[in-house]
Amino acid sequence: MKIGCVKEIKRHEYRVGMTPDCAAAYKAHGHSVTIQAGAGTEAGFPDEQYKAAGAAIEADAKKIFAESDMIIKVKEPQESEFPLFHEGQILYTYLHLAPDEPQTKALLKAKIIGIAYETMQLADGTLPCLKPMSEIAGRLAIQEGAKYLERPFGGRGVLLSGVPGVPRGKVVILGGGVVGMNAAKIAAGMGADVTILDINANRLAYIDDIFGGKVQTLYSNEANVKACIAEADLVVGAVLIPGAKAPHLVRKEHLKLMKKHSVIVDVAVDQGGCIETTHATTHDNPVYLVDDVVHYCVANMPGAVARTSTLALTGTTLNYGLMIADKGAEAACKASPIIMKGLNVYKGHCTYKDVASAHGLEYMPAEKVI
Numbered sequence: 231m232k233i234g235c236v237k238e239i240k241r242h243e244y245r246v247g248m249t250p251d252c253a254a255a256y257k258a259h260g261h262s263v264t265i266q267a268g269a270g271t272e273a274g275f276p277d278e279q280y281k282a283a284g285a286a287i288e289a290d291a292k293k294i295f296a297e298s299d300m301i302i303k304v305k306e307p308q309e310s311e312f313p314l315f316h317e318g319q320i321l322y323t324y325l326h327l328a329p330d331e332p333q334t335k336a337l338l339k340a341k342i343i344g345i346a347y348e349t350m351q352l353a354d355g356t357l358p359c360l361k362p363m364s365e366i367a368g369r370l371a372i373q374e375g376a377k378y379l380e381r382p383f384g385g386r387g388v389l390l391s392g393v394p395g396v397p398r399g400k401v402v403i404l405g406g407g408v409v410g411m412n413a414a415k416i417a418a419g420m421g422a423d424v425t426i427l428d429i430n431a432n433r434l435a436y437i438d439d440i441f442g443g444k445v446q447t448l449y450s451n452e453a454n455v456k457a458c459i460a461e462a463d464l465v466v467g468a469v470l471i472p473g474a475k476a477p478h479l480v481r482k483e484h485l486k487l488m489k490k491h492s493v494i495v496d497v498a499v500d501q502g503g504c505i506e507t508t509h510a511t512t513h514d515n516p517v518y519l520v521d522d523v524v525h526y527c528v529a530n531m532p533g534a535v536a537r538t539s540t541l542a543l544t545g546t547t548l549n550y551g552l553m554i555a556d557k558g559a560e561a562a563c564k565a566s567p568i569i570m571k572g573l574n575v576y577k578g579h580c581t582y583k584d585v586a587s588a589h590g591l592e593y594m595p596a597e598k599v600i
């Protein structure tokens with residue numbers, strides 16, 4: 231197969247869909263690889279490393295789109311890329327089609343085969359290509375929260391670890407899933423006083439076992455949430471109800487319970503946020519104040535640590551990508567239910583139920599079209 235990887239053009243997106251090691255792996259499987267010049271530079275992978283791995287370097291993205299059987303990316307295609315696809319071409323990337331009607335319609339019109347990282351699913355319901363980004367966002371939430379707690383960045387001037395004789399900072403994490411666990415790990419490692427709230431009793435028991443008493447677990451209900459945020463220096467929003475908008479666990483009127491210049495990092499912003507006053511921000515301008523509480527609500531947090539994120543993402547996408555390249559999209563879907571779950575659009579058909587219903591489109595089960 232001819233495989234192409236283009237430079238990401240979304241604002242402040244520095245990740246790249248393929249590392250030089252990935253390029254070498256595709257080559258070793260007998261495929262040809264073309265990388266757009268400079269595609270990996272911002273993540274610390276210069277063109278020379280791709281060349282050494284056997285990839286061709288091409289300056290013109292249009293040429294790569296035109297000549298590749300499969301395009302490997304990170305973010306969903308941007309509007310200027312919509313006309314560059316051709317019928318039957320495989321697009322392997324994050325797509326996030328449910329909230330994006332124009333993109334869904336453009337990809338259907340282009341009759342491509344769109345396999346989305348975020349809907350690939352293991353038998354236990356977990357999302358292998360989303361997990362590494364949640365791990366990163368969870369860890370980064372504490373790093374960013376600690377920074378914005380510094381007074382010059384707008385925070386209340388609290389060091390999360392405290393020092394001998396001075397109390398530790400209080401971190402409250404709403405949701406103990408992948409983001410929440412990773413946030414807790416870093417916060418506890420820094421020596422903060424950490425509380426996690428979740429509605430899942432098994433999850434709370436697991437967290438209690440793993441952290442051996444270093445992290446306080448609490449049932450998530452309104453009374454506990456209110457009591458915790460009133461004490462918190464840093465609140466991390468990490469709730470997810472799959473396929474649904476995040477519930478507003480902290481409402482606007484609750485902000486007045488919080489300490490002046492405390493910080494909220496609402497990682498769940500991509501699902502609407504679990505804080506009512508959340509709205510999406512960018513790495514350009516990540517924070518804003520509501521009722522004297524600092525809000526950090528960047529929707530693509532992992533983009534800030536492009537190198538780590540690229541290595542983490544490609545660590546999971548490579549093996550599925552190799553299967554798609556080796557067998558072709560149809561046979562790969564038939565061989566792997568995980569890849570089949572990733573199929574969102576197939577040659578003009580919408581093959582993902584939630585995407586079809588989000589845009590009033592006819593849903594065509596993947597099994598029927600391939």
Ligand SMILES: NC(=O)c1ccc[n+]([C@@H]2O[C@H](COP(=O)([O-])OP(=O)(O)OC[C@H]3O[C@@H](n4cnc5c(N)ncnc54)[C@H](O)[C@@H]3O)[C@@H](O)[C@H]2O)c1
Pocket residue numbers: 361363364365367404405406407408409410427428429430433450468469470471476477479496497498499500501528529530531532
């Ligand atoms: N902003 C970013 O850059 C970024 C990056 C990665 C992930 N995310 C988002 O972070 C969110 C969390 O992702 P995840 O991978 O940790 O999900 P997850 O499914 O692993 O965890 C979600 C947790 O929320 C809990 N939960 C559900 N309702 C709750 C409630 N009312 N109170 C408390 N807990 C509740 C669930 O029991 C579960 O343990 C998602 O919205 C995800 O899309 C954002």
